[in-house]
């Protein structure tokens with residue numbers, strides 16, 4: 261097996277993080293469980309005033325590390341899979357990298373892990389330079405943990421041996437103790453002697469999480485960790501994972517193509533497109549103020565109506581909307597939020613073509629003369645006019661975004 265193959269198979273097993281000297285536990289037990297709060301302060305955690313109490317020597321593991329990515333490029337032939345990307349992640353922060361398939365998310369994660377060489381730029385972990393085009397620190401010495409899409413546990417090893425596999429630098433008894441503690445944190449200490457096939461998908465995923473965190477990595481890299489789970493399991497596992505990560509206080513880079521994962525787990529979301537980060541911010545920023553049409557489409561459902569800018573306005577059959585940043589004669593896409601359409605006595609004409617009760621809301625299709633596709637309207641159930649009714653409607657200005665046609 262070549263060195264690279266070995267590295268890759270080790271990565272698939274999630275065994276990159278090794279224990280720093282003296283580091284043993286990622287969970288401190290006792291009357292107060294200590295977590296590092298994320299910079300946004302979104303979580304509510306107990307923060308002791310006394311620093312010594314926060315990190316007594318016996319429990320000291322490597323602290324959550326910062327991550328710096330500076331003008332990093334990685335090319336495959338003519339394709340720049342990662343194209344001049346810069347980002348900084350604070351210790352303890354959970355950052356989500358989102359984007360469509362092929363946008364460069366996994367490549368960026370592999371660069372941070374040390375599984376790929378850089379063509380330009382540099383990467384710092386905990387302020388230490390770990391990668392430049394000239395070379396870098398080997399993956400197993402970067403203090404990163406990994407949990408990849410195929411979080412495959414070793415099928416021939418028991419749950420506990422799967423977790424201690426990444427703790428080989430420790431004495432066996434100590435590794436066992438650390439692994440049991442990691443398993444209890446994910447609620448699976450009672451399954452230590454079972455084999456992976458005896459566990460459900462969600463349980464296997466929690467073992468993989470325990471295995472990735474047991475060595476106390478300074479940064480945990482997660483690539484689509486929930487994509488193999490069915491929807492219901494996914495929601496539960498995601499919540500559990502979030503709680504464990506917050507408690508561990510680890511810096512996390514979570515790659516996902518699911519905006520819901522990103523919104524629920526991350527302090528900050530970074531959207532990638534064509535190898536570049538096109539926008540970063542809170543979930544609310546990316547939903548309410550998307551920088552591009554692609555970001556808008558990724559984070560929300562919109563009605564899209566084409567138009568042309570004339571005198572700073574785009575006239576459409578659904579209304580006339582200001583477009584101050586567009587040039588005269590430039591093509592535009594007007595995005596209208598389905599919840600922003602109101603029926604009333606004045607406004608543009610349309611006709612209700614269908615209504616579907618969806619539980620919390622109702623989806624109404626509104627045919628508008630001059631627009632090919634009916635507009636989708638989200639309304640309170642039971643409200644609004646019946647099918648076939650001719651209506652007048654208006655669009656709330658705050659529910660409209662205008663982008664250049666792309």
Ligand code: ADP
Pocket residue numbers: 336339340341359360361362363364365366367368
């Ligand atoms: P994502 O994880 O966002 O789906 P990737 O990072 O896997 O995207 O891929 C980004 C781009 O780089 C894609 O165009 C992909 O085809 C290309 N790519 C990724 N890995 C390789 C490789 N080993 N060899 C050649 N091209 C690659």
Ligand code: MG
Pocket residue numbers: 365366367
């Ligand atoms: Mg990927």
